[in-house]
Amino acid sequence: MAVKREDYLDWADYFMAVAFLSAQRSKDPRTQVGACIVNDENKIVGIGYNGMPRGCSDEALPWQRKNDDWLETKIPYVCHAEMNAVMNKNCASVKGCTIYVALFPCNECTKVIMQSGIKEVVYMSDTKHDKPSMVASRRLLDAVGIPYRQHIPKQSKVTIDFGALEDELDSTSTR
Ligand SMILES: O=c1[nH]c(=O)n([C@H]2C[C@H](O)[C@@H](COP(=O)(O)O)O2)cc1CO
Numbered sequence: 001m002a003v004k005r006e007d008y009l010d011w012a013d014y015f016m017a018v019a020f021l022s023a024q025r026s027k028d029p030r031t032q033v034g035a036c037i038v039n040d041e042n043k044i045v046g047i048g049y050n051g052m053p054r055g056c057s058d059e060a061l062p063w064q065r066k067n068d069d070w071l072e073t074k075i076p077y078v079c080h081a082e083m084n085a086v087m088n089k090n091c092a093s094v095k096g097c098t099i100y101v102a103l104f105p106c107n108e109c110t111k112v113i114m115q116s117g118i119k120e121v122v123y124m125s126d127t128k129h130d131k132p133s134m135v136a137s138r139r140l141l142d143a144v145g146i147p148y149r150q151h152i153p154k155q156s157k158v159t160i161d162f163g164a165l166e167d168e169l170d171s172t173s174t175r
């Protein structure tokens with residue numbers, strides 16, 4: 001009798017992988033961030049990545065990070081992954097949900113997370129840990145007791161191979 005496959009993706013790696021896959025949609029030349037919101041039934045209810053607001057051409061607005069003129073940077077225009085994931089929700093509310101994010105959320109996203117009722121933050125990268133924005137995020141989350149923890153992946157890499165089923169058919173084909 002065939003036995004169960006053991007090297008399947010566990011839930012947390014799956015949700016973080018969805019966040020990272022979503023990030024690949026981002027046009028930001030420097031930092032691509034993705035977020036995935038999950039309810040208490042392990043159902044995905046929102047996905048987002050950082051991008052320009054709906055209807056804005058990705059070519060019409062600046063993508064540079066620094067410029068003497070702040071209006072010529074992406075900062076005032078780009079919508080962060082977390083905010084997009086909340087706005088993209090496919091259910092009435094994300095209250096009680098967990099958000100998986102590729103990068104620890106900035107203070108603006110943390111406010112959106114808090115106001116939406118999300119109850120837990122799971123992040124992968126913390127490369128901006130010492131920026132005032134992240135310090136403010138932790139202060140806010142600590143103030144209300146929303147837990148945040150770094151994801152420790154069981155699998156360091158998740159590969160998507162569009163040819164996987166063809167290979168499988170080839171190798172198992174007996175006819
Ligand atoms: O929480 C976040 N979510 C998010 O989507 N982003 C996006 C905004 C920008 O497009 C990019 C950050 O760009 P940069 O690393 O050049 O500052 O990542 C950035 C953060 C944290 O800074």
Ligand SMILES: [Zn+2]
Nearest residue numbers: 080105106109
């Ligand atoms: Zn943000």
